[in-house]
Amino acid sequence: NAGVTQTPKFRVLKTGQSMTLLCAQDMNHEYMYWYRQDPGMGLRLIHYSVGEGTTAKGEVPDGYNVSRLKKQNFLLGLESAAPSQTSVYFCASSYALAGGAEQFFGPGTRLTVL
Amino acid sequence: AQSVTQPDIHITVSEGASLELRCNYSYGATPYLFWYVQSPGQGLQLLLKYFSGDTLVQGIKGFEAEFKRSQSSFNLRKPSVHWSDAAEYFCAVGARGFQKLVFGTGTRLLVSP
Numbered sequence: 136n137a138g139v140t141q142t143p144k145f146r147v148l149k150t151g152q153s154m155t156l157l158c159a160q161d162m163n164h165e166y167m168y169w170y171r172q173d174p175g176m177g178l179r180l181i182h183y184s185v186g187e188g189t190t191a192k193g194e195v196p197d198g199y200n201v202s203r204l205k206k207q208n209f210l211l212g213l214e215s216a217a218p219s220q221t222s223v224y225f226c227a228s229s230y231a232l233a234g235g236a237e238q239f240f241g242p243g244t245r246l247t248v249l
Numbered sequence: 250a251q252s253v254t255q256p257d258i259h260i261t262v263s264e265g266a267s268l269e270l271r272c273n274y275s276y277g278a279t280p281y282l283f284w285y286v287q288s289p290g291q292g293l294q295l296l297l298k299y300f301s302g303d304t305l306v307q308g309i310k311g312f313e314a315e316f317k318r319s320q321s322s323f324n325l326r327k328p329s330v331h332w333s334d335a336a337e338y339f340c341a342v343g344a345r346g347f348q349k350l351v352f353g354t355g356t357r358l359l360v361s362p
Contacts, residue, residue: 139292166348175258177339177354178293185348193349225292234347235281235300240292 136161139241141226147247148216156211156244158226166229167209168193168238169201171222178225184209185232216248251276251342255353262330263361270325270356272314272340282323283341283350284314293339299323310334335360 142157158167165186170178180193182201190201198220200212209228213220223245227238252275262268274280281300285293297308304316314325323340340353 175354177352179352180349183348191348227293232346232348234343234350235345237283237295237298238293238350240285240294242290242292 138162139226139228139239141224141241141244143244144242145245147249148213149249150217152216153212153214154216154246155213156224156226156246158209158211158228158241159207160209160226160228160239161207162228162230162239163206164228164230164239165206166232166236167203168227168229169199169209169211170225170227171195171220172225172243173222181211181224216246218248220246221248222246251280251344251347251351253340253342253351253353255338255340255356257356258354259357259359261359261361264332265329268325268327268330268334268358270338270340270358272323272325272353273321274323274340274342275321276342276344278344281343281345281347282314282316283343284308284312284323284325285339285341285352286310287337287339287355289336296325296338330358330360332360332362334358 168183169181184203187206226241229236254273284296341350
């Protein structure tokens, strides 16, 4: 089992460009999450999904969109990248609601927006 | 609303010495508490969790944590630190039926020879 994988590992964008981050999990988890990690701020939830075809906003959703067309995949999109979106992005999945279950994390995507 | 405070941004411990990382939470009911570890360049890995029952919880890699309701704390401990324990440690709070976890800002552990 690969667990949670993220593509790409690194990316540099110019302001205004768009991109999609892909998260895939092979554990048949219902719940998936996108976080961003910034120095001194811990992990902040961007969007999450409680099942295929569903998405919901987290703590910092502005500037991002998500889709969960297949149970195993959760995509995070940046339509018009801004320097404030320079961060490390983590995807996670869990078998139950995050408040009461272990989350399994991917290795992260380091994004720089110039 | 739930919140988590990790008061120490950095901690340096000598190899072989004991370790305690502090975590204080705010939540009105019984919380679910977690400790995660993040090695450099890696994602987060669960060390241990507390849902109910025995307030002293054992985790992987020789770590343990104690839930103290009266102090709203869930401190992480290890009796003898190894150089490979150098990492960032995150405390998180959730609850039954909650869709989200709230993470602390993390404590970076440095291990000196």
